[in-house]
Amino acid sequence: MKNLHLYIYAALLSCFTILWSCSDQEYDDYKKFANGGEINYTEKVDSLKAFSGKNRIMLEGIIDADPKITEFRVFWNDGRDSISVPVTRSGGVDTLSVTIDDMPENIYNFQVRTYDAAGNKSLISNVTGSVYGERYQNTLFNRPVLANDLVNNTLTISYASMDLTTGVIGTEVLLDGASEPIFVPIDSEEYEISDYVVNSSYKYRTLFLPEETAIDTFYTDYVSFTPIPKPILVNASAPFETTVRGGEVGADNRWGTLADWTTNDAAKTFGDPPVGGFDDNENLDAMGQESWGSPLIRNGKIHQQVALKKADYSLRVFVRNGNKLAEPGTKVYLTIVNGDGLPNVDNIENNDAVLGYKRVTATGDYVIDFTSTEEQMVSVGVVTDFTIDQSYWKIMSWDIVVRN
Numbered sequence: 117m118k119n120l121h122l123y124i125y126a127a128l129l130s131c132f133t134i135l136w137s138c139s140d141q142e143y144d145d146y147k148k149f150a151n152g153g154e155i156n157y158t159e160k161v162d163s164l165k166a167f168s169g170k171n172r173i174m175l176e177g178i179i180d181a182d183p184k185i186t187e188f189r190v191f192w193n194d195g196r197d198s199i200s201v202p203v204t205r206s207g208g209v210d211t212l213s214v215t216i217d218d219m220p221e222n223i224y225n226f227q228v229r230t231y232d233a234a235g236n237k238s239l240i241s242n243v244t245g246s247v248y249g250e251r252y253q254n255t256l257f258n259r260p261v262l263a264n265d266l267v268n269n270t271l272t273i274s275y276a277s278m279d280l281t282t283g284v285i286g287t288e289v290l291l292d293g294a295s296e297p298i299f300v301p302i303d304s305e306e307y308e309i310s311d312y313v314v315n316s317s318y319k320y321r322t323l324f325l326p327e328e329t330a331i332d333t334f335y336t337d338y339v340s341f342t343p344i345p346k347p348i349l350v351n352a353s354a355p356f357e358t359t360v361r362g363g364e365v366g367a368d369n370r371w372g373t374l375a376d377w378t379t380n381d382a383a384k385t386f387g388d389p390p391v392g393g394f395d396d397n398e399n400l401d402a403m404g405q406e407s408w409g410s411p412l413i414r415n416g417k418i419h420q421q422v423a424l425k426k427a428d429y430s431l432r433v434f435v436r437n438g439n440k441l442a443e444p445g446t447k448v449y450l451t452i453v454n455g456d457g458l459p460n461v462d463n464i465e466n467n468d469a470v471l472g473y474k475r476v477t478a479t480g481d482y483v484i485d486f487t488s489t490e491e492q493m494v495s496v497g498v499v500t501d502f503t504i505d506q507s508y509w510k511i512m513s514w515d516i517v518v519r520n
Contacts, residue, residue, distance in 0.1 A: 158185050158230045160238040161212060166226065166245025170332040172217045173245050175226060180209040184232040188212050191227045203230070215331075221249030248326045248334070258336045259287050259302070259322045263517045264343040271312035271343055275305055283324040283334075290338070292316040299323075317342040344427040344518045349420055349496060351376040353513035355401030358394045362387030370396045374403060376420060378457075383416030383500065393418045395510055402436065405448075405500045406508035417458045419497025424488040428519040431472065431484040431496060437510040438479050445504035448476040452486050453495045461501045476509060485519065 159182030167174040179185060183205050191198045201214045212230075223246050230238040260276035278284045280302070288297035292313065300307045319338040326334065351357050351374065358372035371386040372394035373379055383405060384392035395404030407413055433450050440446050447461045451473040464473050471494060472486030488494070498511070 156234070156236040158182050158232050158236050158238040161188065161228050161230060161241040164228060164241045164243045165329075166243045168246045168248055168327045168330045168332075169215070170334065171219055171221065171247060171249045172215055172332070173219055173224070173247050174213065174215045174331050175228065175243065175245070176211060176213045177228065177241060178209055178211050179203075179205075179230065182230070182232075183207065184234075184236075185230045186233050188214075188228055188230045190214060190216065191229075192224050195227075219247040221247055221251050223247075246327070248330075248332075252326055253334055256282070256322070256324055256334060256336050258320070258339055259284065261320075261341070261520050264341065264520065265346045265517060266312065266314065266343040267346050267348065269310070269312050269314065271309045273300075273307050273309075275300070275307075277305075278302065283326045283330075285323050285325055285333075287320055287322050288335075290319045292318065312343070314345060315342070341520070344425045346518060347422045347424055347429070347516040349422060349514050349516060352420075352515065354403075356394055356403050358391075360391055361394075362389070362391040372396070374418065377403075377418050377497070378420065380415075380417045382414055383418055385411040385413060385416075392416070395508075397510075400436070400510060400512070402510040402512055403498075404437075404508065404510040405498075405502065407502035407504075408506050408508060412505075413500050413502040415460045416500040416502075417497060419453075419458050419495045421456055421493050421495050422516065423493055424491065426488055426490055428485070428487050430517050430519050431482075431486065432513075432515045432517065433482045433484075433511060434513045435476055435479045435482065435509055436512045438476070438508060440504060440507045441479075441509060442477040443504060443507075445502075446507050447499075447501040448509055449499045450474050450476060450482055450484060451497065451499065452484065454492060456493065456495055458495055458497050458499050461499050464499065 159179050161177035161179060164175065164177035167176065175190060185203050185205060187200055187202050189198055189200045199214065199216060203212065223244065226243050226245065228241045259278055262274040262276050265272040284302050286299055286301040288299055290297040317340050319340050321338045322336045324334040357375040359375045361369035361372040371391050373384065373391045374393045377393065379393040384390035386392060393403060395402050395406065405413060405416055431452055441448060449461055449464050451458060451464055452471040453459065454469045454471065459467055464470055472484040474482050474484050
């Protein structure tokens with residue numbers, strides 16, 4: 117028991133010595149800081165925020181109580197860099213703000229203190245902020261343009277979507293002769309200009325904010341574009357118009373010959389005189405060909421001529437219905453050919469006059485990309501071989517768009 121008392125006494129003595137040593141050191145530090153008097157702190161900056169910029173950053177905070185504050189200082193890079201900003205108090209709530217320029221692109225930790233005329237300072241306020249520059253700029257690219265549809269004097273620009281995490285906010289379009297650009301927000305998939313001057317050019321660039329509260333907008337370089345007038349196919353979607361109806365006798369005469377399209381005799385297999393190329397089954401008013409208990413079709417051709425500029429194009433066709441389209445006895449080709457008229461089905465592939473084609477083997481959307489190397493007239497249409505019964509197709513729409 118005596119030994120236990122000695123151990124307890126020794127432990128208490130050791131703790132007391134440590135506490136006295138710590139208290140003595142803290143008191144010395146206190147005397148150094150307070151110089152024998154009361155410690156005076158200025159008001160600490162509240163609600164400190166950092167706003168990113170291009171090789172610069174803005175810091176902003178508020179003070180509302182201390183009338184003695186005469187300046188605040190910002191420190192970064194572990195205190196190796198700093199800036200001092202004078203403060204004139206209004207007597208109420210004041211916003212302290214500073215923009216630090218010529219900053220290398222990086223992420224920074226900032227410490228801010230306020231000071232009065234006597235040199236008293238506040239506790240530290242901390243904030244982290246990013247400075248953006250060339251590295252970020254080099255990741256940016258223009259919003260892709262899907263199409264420039266110029267019909268008469270109306271230009272419709274169609275845009276692709278973009279990853280919003282890049283900070284993209286929209287596109288500026290600057291027309292020839294205009295002093296101010298048109299802003300197209302990123303959530304707009306199309307923009308229409310109703311008074312566009314044909315054969316003129318426009319420039320566009322894409323805008324980015326690296327952060328929602330950034331003080332600087334980043335821009336891609338301007339890209340110039342001269343829209344090509346959209347080739348117009350006439351009577352090119354349902355309800356298709358006809359020049360004559362016939363075939364099945366009845367109130368609606370299901371079959372017909374299309375207006376504004378050239379249909380050869382091989383494609384006219386119904387009625388007397390024969391008609392063909394139009395099918396009103398199911399009230400679709402569609403373009404159609406059929407061999408179903410009716411004469412087979414060999415090289416039935418339906419086409420329309422259209423003028424093209426030197427440009428890249430896409431032909432888009434929607435085939436809604438069909439039967440036996442993939443069987444060996446059936447051949448259906450969508451095609452674009454130089455000049456007036458379409459080749460036979462066996463002369464479409466590997467034909468230098470053919471600018472583009474696709475064989476129809478199922479229903480759905482078909483897109484044929486092709487290029488016109490000069491201003492020229494071309495024929496756009498469909499060639500059909502039905503050598504087995506119960507074969508048919510129905511087309512609901514044709515369209516040509518200019519690719520960029």
